Amino acid sequence: MELTIYDETKQVSPHQMELADHILRYAADYLHLPDNIELAVTLMDNEHIHQINKEYRGVDKPTDVISFAMEEEDPNELPIIIPDELKNEIPQSLGDLMVSMDKVVEQAEYLGHSQDRELGFLLVHGFLHLNGYDHMRAEDEKKMFGLQEEILSGYGLKR
Numbered sequence: 001m002e003l004t005i006y007d008e009t010k011q012v013s014p015h016q017m018e019l020a021d022h023i024l025r026y027a028a029d030y031l032h033l034p035d036n037i038e039l040a041v042t043l044m045d046n047e048h049i050h051q052i053n054k055e056y057r058g059v060d061k062p063t064d065v066i067s068f069a070m071e072e073e074d075p076n077e078l079p080i081i082i083p084d085e086l087k088n089e090i091p092q093s094l095g096d097l098m099v100s101m102d103k104v105v106e107q108a109e110y111l112g113h114s115q116d117r118e119l120g121f122l123l124v125h126g127f128l129h130l131n132g133y134d135h136m137r138a139e140d141e142k143k144m145f146g147l148q149e150e151i152l153s154g155y156g157l158k159r
Contacts, residue, residue, distance in 0.1 A: 001028050001037050002091060008044040009101050016043075016119055023120045026155045027127050038093045039130070041123070046102040064103035067126040070095040097126040113159060120157040124148050 005020050020041060028037065046062035053059045053066060070093040099122050108118035128144055135141035152158070 001025060001033070001035065001039060003038075004040045006040070006042045008042055008048060012043050012101060016116070019116055019119060020123055023123055023151075023155055023157070024127055027124050027151050030151050030154065031131060033131070034092065036091045038091045039095070039097065039127075041097045041099070043099050043101050046100050049098055049100040049103075052098060062100055062103065064100055064107060065122040065126040066098045067129040068096045068098075069130050094127075094130045097123065097130065099123060099126070117152070117157045117159065120152055120155065121148070124151050 001024070003021060003024055005017060007017065020043070024039065024041070049064075049066065050060075050062040053061065053063045056068075057063075057066070099119070101119075104115055104118045104122065108115040111118070125148055128148060133140070133144040133147065135144045
């Protein structure tokens with residue numbers, strides 16, 4: 001996986017940067033994703049994620065994680081058809097994940113667990129969204145949250 005992690009805050013510790021890299025690679029392996037996927041992650045503050053949330057989701061407040069899938073199918077657009085022999089050569093962009101590091105701190109304190117657990121939770125949650133998982137219906141929520149917990153526990157970020 002080609003993974004790029006940006007620290008807009010300039011305050012994320014090397015440990016947290018490494019955690020972000022490792023948990024996302026672990027999640028990709030857990031889901032048996034191909035090696036040629038790309039993902040960009042931006043760690044930011046509440047102010048910036050608030051702007052993005054307002055502009056793209058119409059929600060006028062900061063949130064903890066936002067995921068933007070790059071290759072979602074749009075029924076109004078013609079699909080891009082890639083020949084089978086090129087599918088392994090052309091990287092597949094999953095999209096972008098944005099995480100508020102302010103929310104990581106706030107929510108970890110509120111929930112009584114480590115910032116590592118909260119950062120891992122938000123990254124895996126957003127990553128699953130980029131891979132087609134959702135929690136709009138009860139059965140989908142059970143599946144997604146169960147998988148999320150399996151990945152976090154398997155990695156060693158237990159509650």
